[in-house]
Amino acid sequence: MKANEFLKISNSSVTFIVFIVTVSGFFANPSSLLHLLKLIPLVVSGYLLSMAAVVFNNIYDRDIDGKMSRTEFRIPLINASSTWLKYFAVTSFTAGTVIIFLLVNYVSAAFLVLGFISYTFLYTMVLKRKTSLNIVIGGIAGSFAALSGWMAPSVVLGVLPVLIAVFVFAWMSLHFLVFSLIHNDDYMKTELPMLPAKKGISTAIKVISLNGGIVLVISVLPLLTGTRYFFDVYLWVAAVMGAILVLYILQLNVKEFSTGSVRPLLGYSVVYLVVMMFSFGIIGVLGR
DSSP states (O other): OOHHHHHHHHOSHHHHHHHHHHHHHHHHSTTGGGOGGGHHHHHHHHHHHHHHHHHHHHHHTHHHHTTOTTTTTHHHHHHHSHHHHHHHHHHHHHHHHHHHHHHTOHHHHHHHHHHHHIIIIIIIIIGGGTOTTHHHHHTHHHHHHHHHHHHTTOOOOOHHHHHHHHHHHHHHHHHHHHHHHHTHHHHHTSOOOOHHHHHOHHHHHHHHHHHHHHHHHHHHGGGGSSOHHHHHHHHHHHHHHHHHHHHHHHHHHHSOOOHHHHHHHHHHHHHHHHHHHHHHHHHHHHTO
């Protein structure tokens, strides 16, 4: 298997999300600047475990991926190297777990492993094929990445890491519901009970709108924590980014549905996550 082919099998939006969420959770911890060296093994471990999860997902889902134009290219690549990919997934998972356990701490390692388990087993093997709430519940995998990042500098409890984890959980549901709406035609070719395919486009848009409202409410809760500087700066970040999110969701409700009308919301949701997550970390650091 060539390097570019391997990257198509082992990388996805999941690895990017894990990176953003983990790093942001790390810097949100008040002790982060005193333990910067732990960031390196944390990021390496997060990347290794997320790659292992993606490879496992792609191997397990061959029966449905072959039916969708978006993913059918994976099938010949996986079939030609399935044994090697299985060894890679196991090795990547093992190496990532050992690195974070030895070089960071066991609590951060536990949360990262829980994220892997919730994605590969809870979402991929159970929820994805059984309920239209698969994406909603499966979003918990991202929450574990946030908690792993927070616990990496020092094992300390607090309200902020819980709020960040809940925020990520709600965002994951919003983002991937929009994703499933865009690729509904593909999902209709399979027996997967994705919400748009199972309940219809209009219902999916209503759930996305509701979910967007939940994300906005959760996004302002961190204002109850942190310093005055955090409050002043974060308030503007949350207000501006939230207002733009509302506009995109309103546009989704007003315009006649088409995949083209939904894609701007999908793209902005990623920008929204990046800005909000880094604001937790960066503003938190600057405000100390």
